[in-house]
Amino acid sequence: MIDYVGEFAIPEGWAIEAEEDDLWVLCCADGDRYAHVAYYSVVPGVLLLDIDLKCHRLPQFELGRRTFMTVNWCTQGRCEASSPQRGSTVVDEGLLCISSSVARTCSYPTGSYRGYELVVELDKVMEEPGVFGQFGIRFGDLEKRLCRPAYALTVEPPEACRHAMQAIADILDTKRPDRNAMRAAVCLLFAGFANIDPARSRVSSSYLQKSQRELAQMLHDAILEDPTAPSPVSRIANAHGISEASLRGYFVRIYGTAPTAFARGLAMGRAAKLLANTDEPVGDVALSCGYVNPSKFSAAFKKEFDVNPLEYRRRSRLESRG
Template identity: 30%
Template sequence: MKIDDIIRKCIEVPGISIKRSNFSAELLMKTKEGKGSMTFFPLFPGLTLAYIFVNSQAWAAPNIRKDSSIEKGPLLLNYCVTGRCELILNNENFVYVKDGEISLTERFARKQYVYPRRIYEGMEFFVDIDTLTAQSAWVRKEFDIDFRKIIDIFCPNGNTYISTVTPEVEEILTRLWSLFDVSIPFSISQMKVYALALFSLLQSLHDIPSSQACTFFTETQVDIAKRVEKIITSNLRQHHPAWELAARFSVSETSLKNYFRGVFGQNISVYLREVRMKKAAELLVTTRLSVAGVAEQVGYVNQSKFAAVFKKQFSLSPLEYRRSKNLENR
């Protein structure tokens, strides 16, 4: 499927709009759950680079094929800069790509692109092999890059490849990432150079890191983790012991904790503490609640303990944080 077809399908999804320029197409997502942007730069016919910035737990996926929830499409190379994204493997299990990792796959998201930590930044290449072969044959001739060979190396039998990047690959990806803020059209030329260098390097790697022996999670296990996250964050004043949550879902406490850590990348206690501190920071700036009032709203009975945790998180006491933000907003 061509990238233009994918973009057209994307803007059929409620909450998604598009902004075009001479060199790019930017998809903008704004819903009650969050917002985000995907900026597509066509580098060559059949090869497109997208820069992704998301502040949301999910981005609704377009309906690529009505009769199936999973579609084999272009080769997708994803590089996670910050955050965490969810991928579905060909055995229908789930796995998560985190900071500093790349994935190569030919599989689309089923219903939505999922970012469990609600923050995601990264890059994604869309490689349409048929279009490249028909319209960009010179790439293979001049640079000896065979994209079908890359698929055979990294995604045999429809598998998904996930690995921490090697230093050589990371250097190229870091340079590509820095180009997003460089003036156009100079950055486009540089993107093309580094894109060709990236795929040439991937094709010629002698010691290819094995796809990580990731912990896979079933749809049921992922669902439990996400329901637990919703329960513990829906009312921060309430406390839910892990044993209570495990009993609710008829699993062991150890299993529950493993599911949660696998999906969200953190222990339940650490994740919840960060959510509480983020909400506390928001309340300090947007309300006139006392520090004790803010502490109570995010589940702390002891104001001193709340202040200590807050200072550890933000390197400022709650009152210092409020004053500094008020000065910034003047």
């Protein structure tokens, strides 16, 4: 099956957990990284990936000169598709992304992702349509209409596609996925593409260039280093000659949240750990998370976790006792 998808180097810390004729599972449990990716051969020329990970990037296949269509749909987190020609676009939760996989890579900017991907070798399925032909699916027509060169087409999935996507998810959630049901659901998904209107999709407007993406990453890393420090937005924006509004916009498009909300979430996460694992007074926890006023800290904490800090501590202690 690895020969089918192309050359593939297994990086350190990753391993193939299981391998069969139509399935193999790539895993990683290395420090803070976790990944479990199942690759199913639906029919010759079509791979279905079931992706569950807590890391920022998967190992990449070398696809050679073959032409592929890739379909991503995200159920949790965010998937970033990049190409040298256009830069980066991000697939939000619930959206469908269709693209040519030529010179395209995927990453996961939030470091946590759950979703699915279909990889279609177009020459193979157009030469031998098989079950797709029975459903009236013509991949040559889909390629011309939906796979624009160097673009990723990001859309709200039509109802027929949503039903097919849910069917695929339900099938993969079983202990031994039914291959016939899987093939039928994948066919229904591609049949639903007839209802996708590229004119109503988000194409060029959602792209970030490499330099813009790097600035968003720089801001992300600065906040991650110390979420309680004064906002680094103005410092980074001034140092690179861009407006603060532009920098905030780059950040939101990549990470799906404003820099202030991201910093607050990190600070509240730190507070939750201190409340659960130490006996520090709430006022001291507030100070360690950048809040001088305990009342403002309590309000922010309750907004994040729906309970006040003392109640959170009480519940955490009860849970730890079993």
